[in-house]
Amino acid sequence: MTRSWVPGADESLFGLDNLPYGVFSRPGEPPRVGVRVGDHVLDLAPVLHDEVFAAPSLNPFLARGRTAWQGTRARLRTLLADGRVRDRAADGPTDEGSSGSAGNRAAVEPHLIPLDQVTMHLPVEVADYVDFYASLEHASNLGRIFRPDEEPLKPNWRHLPVGYHGRAGTVVVSGTPIRRPCGQRMPGPSFGPSARLDIEAELGFVVGAPTRLGDRAGAFEDHVFGVTLLNDWSARDIQAWEYVPLGPFLGKSFATSVSPWITPLEALHGARVAGREQDPAPMDYLRRDAPWGLDLTLRVELNGETISTPSYRDMYWTPDQMLAHMTVNGASLRTGDLFASGTISSEGAFGSLIEVTWNGAEPIKLADGTTRAFLEDGDTVTISAVAPGGIGLGEVTGRITPAT
Numbered sequence: 001m002t003r004s005w006v007p008g009a010d011e012s013l014f015g016l017d018n019l020p021y022g023v024f025s026r027p028g029e030p031p032r033v034g035v036r037v038g039d040h041v042l043d044l045a046p047v048l049h050d051e052v053f054a055a056p057s058l059n060p061f062l063a064r065g066r067t068a069w070q071g072t073r074a075r076l077r078t079l080l081a082d083g084r085v086r087d088r089a090a091d092g093p094t095d096e097g098s099s100g101s102a103g104n105r106a107a108v109e110p111h112l113i114p115l116d117q118v119t120m121h122l123p124v125e126v127a128d129y130v131d132f133y134a135s136l137e138h139a140s141n142l143g144r145i146f147r148p149d150e151e152p153l154k155p156n157w158r159h160l161p162v163g164y165h166g167r168a169g170t171v172v173v174s175g176t177p178i179r180r181p182c183g184q185r186m187p188g189p190s191f192g193p194s195a196r197l198d199i200e201a202e203l204g205f206v207v208g209a210p211t212r213l214g215d216r217a218g219a220f221e222d223h224v225f226g227v228t229l230l231n232d233w234s235a236r237d238i239q240a241w242e243y244v245p246l247g248p249f250l251g252k253s254f255a256t257s258v259s260p261w262i263t264p265l266e267a268l269h270g271a272r273v274a275g276r277e278q279d280p281a282p283m284d285y286l287r288r289d290a291p292w293g294l295d296l297t298l299r300v301e302l303n304g305e306t307i308s309t310p311s312y313r314d315m316y317w318t319p320d321q322m323l324a325h326m327t328v329n330g331a332s333l334r335t336g337d338l339f340a341s342g343t344i345s346s347e348g349a350f351g352s353l354i355e356v357t358w359n360g361a362e363p364i365k366l367a368d369g370t371t372r373a374f375l376e377d378g379d380t381v382t383i384s385a386v387a388p389g390g391i392g393l394g395e396v397t398g399r400i401t402p403a404t
């Protein structure tokens with residue numbers, strides 16, 4: 001670990017090996033791009049003398065591509081390091097001994113702002129939003145619940161990463177209140193507020209570098225900038241009534257929450273693990289010499305109480321395969337595209353209430369003595385995640401407000 005002069009950074013989940021990006025504002029000022037270090041956000045535009053970071057979203061920076069992402073990260077690690085950084089900065093002066101480090105601190109420290117003095121915003125102007133269904137455990141459980149008389153998995157499931165196009169315009173930043181949706185619902189036909197409001201704990205992958213229409217995506221690392229936490233709020237009674245034969249629509253589109261922080265892919269190299277064994281072997285365009293997943297452990301809290309700790313490492317389809325599949329037909333990528341993993345469920349640890357309570361049949365009991373099958377008005381759900389080496393993905397939280 002490279003140590004930082006920023007107070008508290010080394011002991012936090014946001015040290016120099018992490019450095020996630022977000023968009024923040026101070027009272028009365030427009031939003032701009034920053035990087036989290038410990039419990040501070042670093043205002044990048046004045047530190048790096050680059051107006052791309054004065055934008056109200058990360059998109060202009062993401063569009064610059066991988067070489068720029070790497071150069072900026074290396075430069076920030078140098079500026080924030082307490083002493084010498086082993087991986088040399090791609091541009092700008094490197095710190096040559098203690099005088100360099102002290103000089104960096106003097107120049108940078110005025111632009112460190114405590115997190116409790118800022119408001120965080122949606123970090124990316126979301127272009128297109130896709131949600132996959134990549135957990136074997138989750139897909140099997142939902143198959144058993146929604147289609148109890150059939151095989152849990154459809155015949156296509158082990159041949160391709162199943163997904164659908166969602167609603168980019170309703171992706172909201174963590175902390176945004178979630179109003180209980182109304183709609184046509186089960187038992188159908190009926191209309192009213194959803195009585196089976198649920199969560200889905202997921203990872204979201206943020207695309208930086210685009211492709212041209214007709215082209216397939218190249219290497220994953222050339223296109224995908226980073227990873228965020230995502231909660232795909234789901235109204236199960238609306239979903240169950242509407243989803244046949246075309247899939248999720250209004251049961252999902254009312255809101256999708258994301259963490260304000262995007263952890264660069266580079267920061268998660270140490271979290272890479274071998275991909276799960278796939279049987280049958282995937283088709284050529286999905287096959288990789290060394291498929292990889294990510295060793296991330298999530299925590300799902302309901303009103304402050306942990307109800308599940310699913311692991312991402314056991315996901316069946318990898319992020320790389322999801323990107324390859326999403327573009328195999330020539331559909332182009334745009335800067336700001338967001339694609340999510342689907343609910344992360346692992347053996348005995350589930351990323352949705354419909355699995356935790358088995359469609360409401362086994363409600364959970366909370367510390368205050370109440371029980372939950374699905375979410376009540378006033379409930380707050382918070383999802384967080386950590387990677388090996390003390391790297392945090394922040395959290396995505398939301399509170400349910402009554403239907404109107």
Ligand code: CA
Binds near residue numbers: 131200232343
């Ligand atoms: Ca989902």
